[in-house]
Amino acid sequence: MGELALRIGVRGGRSVASHQFHQGALRILRPHYLDDSGQVCYVVVNPGGAYLGADLFVIDVEVEEGAKLLLTTQSATKIYRTPGSFAEQRLRLRLGEGSQLELAPDQLIAYREASYRQNTHISLHPTSSLVMSEVITPGWSPDGASFRYEELRLRTEILVESSGRSGLLALDNLLIRPPTYDVTGLGFMEGFSHVGSLIVVDRRVDQALADELHVLTDGHDAYTGVSLTATVDGISGLVLRSLSNSTEDLNRLLGACSALLRQRWHGTAPLDLRKY
Template identity: 30%
Template sequence: MNDIKLISDETPQEVKKYNLKIEQLEVGKSGKVGILDVELKENNELKTVITKQFSQVPLQIQRAVYPENSLPGMAYLYIISPSGGILQGDRYKTDIMMKNNAVSHITTQGATRIYSMNSNSASQMVNITLDENCYLEYIPDQIIPYQNSRYYQKVNLNIHDNATLIYSEVLTPGRTAMNESFDYDICYLRTYCKNQNDKFRCLENMKIEPKKYDMKTKGVLGKYNIVGTVYVLTKKDKIQKLDEIINEKIEKSELITSGTSILPNESGIIVKILGNNTEDIFEKIYHIVKITRREILNAEFTKLRKN
């Protein structure tokens, strides 16, 4: 189960060049390969439950909880890791499959911390598959790349045209409390989406090498340090209205700015959010979740407290 050739084989050359021999635990050793495989289905009681599950430390998932009064069958899941962060040589793979009208909200226990590296890189692959009429809010915490870290993440979204996914990612400049800001070597985030017939829906590559390029120039981040991205993938007949509501309701200010674009063939919406405070970014993300859930499920969203 710890064969993750798919991850390393798809790692871009810009990241692969860092993959030298590790003096500590090498790639593929026990504790270096995290695997999580989860399947969710709606049962006869209209409750979304985990029907299949496999995990290999350092990736685990807590059992489902059901905190929403307006959606009592909606499963909330937390992805957890006892390691506290991602080290050089770590290779993670997460597979989430949703079938039979499953409805879920998935998040993480805390930020994805990418520790400092001197001889290798780290990579993570996330595969999310939604069958017809399934609904998922996948809202992980922020990515924090430490000084001299190298990280590659590929997210494969296989989303039915009649399903709904809200997927977000937030990238910070590093450990600002330790006076680190854009001191990592590379952070390469790739998101690819197709439908149930393997028809292309969208693709985004975000390759950041802050030691080579000034991230604070105009046209890049300017006065901001944190970038958030939200994908809303849903039925075509919902896209225009959702885009209008999001643009109307997501207020802009001097502290934060955002903008939306409709994806090719009206297959979804992408929202970019820039700011200097992760809480401000997530407030906007949760607002987008609230808007989308109301439009798609006619239900209210209650922001969870993780502390």
């Protein structure tokens, strides 16, 4: 079990934490800055090392007007056996006017007999910018077989808040429920074992950008599709999803897409988190 709250504001031209709180099996490391853009980077840590059955982790993040946050994790999120009940993470993100949030956690690894639910609720201003990535990996199994986890449910709801009104921009549901028979061939995830996702919300998102990102993924060993969301109060989003057989391949693909956006929109270099 764990709870974490973080609020980011602006002070002296740099983004800083105006509030932080944690309890249970969640911590946050001291802030650092990767460049001179003023964007602050925080790293979430789970000292327990894994999520177990009936565990509930609640993370609440607010990025205030004009603030910039990069949020990542110290290591992979591991879901072990969950007898009796699933493990769950609830993530709430709020982005103020002109704010910027990059969410770049390490991979989610689901092990044998694991069941996991992840509910992400995002509310943002029409002038804010969001880039969030995720990679899902099947964990090691004693018999060497893939997809020994039971079920993964990831639900992401994105709302645009403006002038006291709230509009639904996107509702993304990802359900992976491996069958009990052999799943190494076509018919289940087209024979692939890993899933990568990139969600981007920004006023500069359009069909041309979606097409450009799709072309960029052609150079990677993955099967990828890109779709646009609705447009609400002038802001749009896109969802990129890739299938592959390697965490490293998906990290390179998502990293290339993120690097393009960082350079074009913010004039910053590709991410180099150097955790290992």
